[in-house]
Amino acid sequence: MAVAQEKTSPQMLEEKTLQERTPQENTWHGIVLDTLKHNDVRIIPYVPDRVLTTLIKSLHADPFFTTFATAREEEAVGIVSGAWMGGVRGAVLMQTSGFATLANVLASLAIPYQIPLIMIVSERGTLGEFNYGQSLVCRTMRPVLDSLAMEHHTITRLDELEFIADRSIKQAVTTQAPVALILSPLLTGGKVFDK
Amino acid sequence: MSTAMRNTKVMNRFDLTSRLVAKLKHEEAVIGGIGNTNFDLWAAGHRPQNFYMLGSMGLGFPIALGVALAQPNRRVIALEGDGSLLMQLGSLTTIAALAPKNLTMVVMDNGIYQITGAQPTPAAQVADIVAIAVASGLAHSAWAADEEDFERLIDRSLAEPGPALIGVRIDDKPGVGTTRRDPVQIRERFMLGLNVRQPL
Numbered sequence: 001m002a003v004a005q006e007k008t009s010p011q012m013l014e015e016k017t018l019q020e021r022t023p024q025e026n027t028w029h030g031i032v033l034d035t036l037k038h039n040d041v042r043i044i045p046y047v048p049d050r051v052l053t054t055l056i057k058s059l060h061a062d063p064f065f066t067t068f069a070t071a072r073e074e075e076a077v078g079i080v081s082g083a084w085m086g087g088v089r090g091a092v093l094m095q096t097s098g099f100a101t102l103a104n105v106l107a108s109l110a111i112p113y114q115i116p117l118i119m120i121v122s123e124r125g126t127l128g129e130f131n132y133g134q135s136l137v138c139r140t141m142r143p144v145l146d147s148l149a150m151e152h153h154t155i156t157r158l159d160e161l162e163f164i165a166d167r168s169i170k171q172a173v174t175t176q177a178p179v180a181l182i183l184s185p186l187l188t189g190g191k192v193f194d195k
Numbered sequence: 196m197s198t199a200m201r202n203t204k205v206m207n208r209f210d211l212t213s214r215l216v217a218k219l220k221h222e223e224a225v226i227g228g229i230g231n232t233n234f235d236l237w238a239a240g241h242r243p244q245n246f247y248m249l250g251s252m253g254l255g256f257p258i259a260l261g262v263a264l265a266q267p268n269r270r271v272i273a274l275e276g277d278g279s280l281l282m283q284l285g286s287l288t289t290i291a292a293l294a295p296k297n298l299t300m301v302v303m304d305n306g307i308y309q310i311t312g313a314q315p316t317p318a319a320q321v322a323d324i325v326a327i328a329v330a331s332g333l334a335h336s337a338w339a340a341d342e343e344d345f346e347r348l349i350d351r352s353l354a355e356p357g358p359a360l361i362g363v364r365i366d367d368k369p370g371v372g373t374t375r376r377d378p379v380q381i382r383e384r385f386m387l388g389l390n391v392r393q394p395l
Contacts (some may be wrong), residue, residue, distance in 0.1 A: 043264060045289075066264060068293060070257075071285025078254035079289075082226070082261020085246070085382060086269075087391040090261070108250020112378040 028161055028187050029055035032120065035165040036091060037064055039173075041118060043083045043090030045069070045076035047098050051122040051188045056093065073098040074105045081115045089173070091118035096125050099180070100137045103144050110178045111148060117178035118169055123154070127185040130193045141182070151179045156186035203364045204341040208303050209235040209371045211345055211363055212274065215301070216240060218349055221270065224262050224389060227374075228255035228275040230310045232303055234370025236274060243388030247374045247381050253282030256290060256300055263295040266389060270297050270353055277304040277324055278316050284327060287360075291332030296356040299349070302328075305365045313367055325362040336360040 025034065032055055036044070044059050044067040046052070059067040070076040073094045080090030099121050110117040124131075125138025145152045151171065153164050165181055172179040185191075212235045219225070224244045227233025232255070233247040246262075248255060259273030280287075280302055290298065306319035318324065328336035335352070339345035339361055352359035374381075386392040 043261070068289070070289050072283065074251070074254065075257045075283055075286045075289060078251065078257030078283075078286075079261040079264070081254075082258035082263075083265040084261070085258075085386050085391065086224075086262040086265025086389055087386075088265035105251045105254065109248075109254065112249070113382040114379055115382070 026158075027054075028158060028183065029058060031158070031161050032165060033058050033062065035162055035169065037062075039089070039166065039169045041089040041091050041169065042066060043080055043088055044093065045079050045090070046093035047071075047073050047076065047095070049093070049095035049098075049122040049124070050191050051124075051183070051185075052093055052095075052120075073101050077102060077105045077110065077117060077119075080117060081109055081113070084115055084117075089116075089118075091120055091169075093120050093122075095122050096138045096141055097134060099141050100144075103148075106144075106148055106150070106178065111150070114176040115178065116172035116176050118172055119178065119180045121180055121182045122188065123182050123184050124191060127190055128192050145180055151177060152182060153180075154182040154184050156184040158187065161187065202340070203338045203362075205364050205366050206339075206342055206345070207368060208232070208305075208365045209238060209368075211301075211303075211342065211365070212236055213239045214342065214346055215272065215274075215349055216242070218346070218353070219244075219272075222388070223270040223272055223353070224259070224266070224385075226255050226259040226262065226271070226273045228252075228273070228279045230276065230279075231370035232274045232276050232279070233374050234372050237374040238370065238372030243384060245388070246385045249374070249376055249378055249381075253279045253286075255279060256286050257283065259298060259300070260286070260290055260293065260295060262389070263298040264293070267295070267297055269389070270299065271295075272299045272301065274301050274303065277302055277306065277318065278308045280324065281316060281318055284331070287328055287331035287333060290358055295358055298358040299352040300328075300333075300358065300360040302360065302362045303365050304362055305367055307367060309367055309369060325360065328360045328362075333358060333360050336362070338362045338364070 227236035255275040263271040
């Protein structure tokens with residue numbers, strides 16, 4: 001798993017504006033992938049979510065990234081924390097309910113050890129949720145983030161996505177503090193009255 | 196499958212940790228799991244490549260996996276208690292799937308939560324952690340029969356492509372030292388030790 005070596009330098013990747021992107025690139029998942037790459041974020045453990053499927057597929061298809069599933073979100077946080085201490089950046093993908101399992105690891109690893117943990121959370125539980133449990137657990141997410149004074153942004157618009165994600169990743173790295181990027185159904189379409 | 200475990204000698208965590216540390220000559224990274232596991236790593240003598248966990252019980256192996264992925268040319272050793280591992284058994288399958296060649300895992304198994312009052316773990320009387328590791332896809336997993344066997348298994352894991360897991364039965368003694376609880380300094384010194392950072 002030679003993640004650190006033999007990979008493209010992020011400086012070699014061209015920055016593209018929204019207008020210059022192809023239709024495929026000009027999607028929320030295309031912008032997230034590009035923004036991770038431009039910021040040299042390479043290790044992407046995830047616990048899957050239906051909304052994140054296209055992003056996860058594109059990450060798997062791109063050899064710049066080491067993308068893999070973990071059994072729990074906590075485990076993924078441990079992995080990217082270790083990777084960052086070893087000199088390689090990572091980000092964790094998860095769903096709202098997965099974030100709800102993280103209070104202990106945020107309070108005992110990411111924050112006190114000053115680790116720039118980057119979390120990308122697909123938001124369930126609002127704007128058309130059909131599962132009562134999801135709507136309840138969603139209500140715990142922002143209070144937990146706020147109670148730990150963690151940086152978090154809810155992204156609702158495609159034209160703001162790159163700015164928020166890019167700036168937040170850079171801020172996490174330079175201030176050595178975790179950040180949660182919450183992808184609203186307004187951005188992704190969410191998951192609606194499905195099987 | 197538990198026969199192998201029952202025939203193993205009951206050893207001591209600090210003694211085994213000291214034997215391990217004495218073998219490290221190539222700036223190997225060592226991750227010490229929460230509680231007694233990292234207390235004994237601390238007591239065995241601080242090294243710049245040691246990382247001590249002051250919380251996040253169960254994440255010793257995942258943190259070590261992250262270091263191993265980031266630095267594929269450095270050997271990474273993770274020390275974890277049986278109670279901690281029970282919190283993240285799923286991580287064994289992640290490690291088996293990624294199969295990092297440079298990762299060695301040691302499970303210190305006393306069957307109790309020593310630090311909270313020596314209550315038995317749910318696994319103590321019924322489960323075999325090395326068998327669980329094998330069934331999780333970690334083929335190079337073995338119980339150490341005694342101290343000499345532990346040293347042999349460590350030597351082998353440092354010389355051959357991994358991942359490898361070594362189970363050791365240990366006594367109910369507490370850790371010998373107490374890690375200084377300074378998470379920022381622990382993390383920063385670890386990163387210096389891994390040549391990720393340069394001193395100011």
